[in-house]
Amino acid sequence: RFNSDRGCHYRWPEWIRICMDNNLTRSMSAKGCSPDNAAAEGFFGRLKQEFFHKRSFAGVSMDGFINMLNDYMVWYRDRRIKTEFGMSIMDRRRELGLVA
Template sequence: TEFRIPAGKVCLSPVIDCCDGMPVSWTIGTSPNAELANRMLRDACSTLGDGEHPIIHSDRGCHYRWPGWIRIRKEHKLTRSTGAKGCSPDNAAAEGFFGRLKQEFFHGRDFAGVTIKGFIERLDAYMTWYRDERIKLTFGTSIAKRRRELGLMA
């Protein structure tokens, strides 16, 4: 997703676990380019255990068709799921996350005087808070704490 602030444009590329909504990994930059998408996927793959080969869903964006992204996906034996053209329900998990993110972090706030670097730092801090501390009502605790309780993460 993209954020436009007075200082310029910032792009966020996350991997969201559709099971519990946890942002598994994310990258932040000023352009939705191959490096942003590739680093996001490499970071997500680094969290996989032996024998884990999940399905990765993406939209039809060109950065998910670039050779580097496809190579990383194949190296980690990820099954690819691509949304149907014009079918937003395919992207519901990501779009719901982006809606919460923009409502809680972005909309109604004034970013005048905030540099690109400063905005990226704030966005990264929000993402970390969302993953580690934000209470998910379904669980009554944070996603990370719930995963630790279930023995799914250290």
């Protein structure tokens, strides 16, 4: 299943063919229903702002980029402070007894 936010690719004939060839079901969020994808959009916006736009990747190999992205994801999960909690998500999970 492939979900779209009604981008232009949704009706592109070649995209429709690719989905059909690979047994993918196209679906889309309800028009004007932003909560459907708000969490994902918010995360990818932060990823671009905090990771991608702040550095140059000139001369970085694909493996190097993947390692840098992995390091960011670990930082995001384990150490990034979420202002709502005043601590990282992992610290919050520990506080709630959800992880050791």
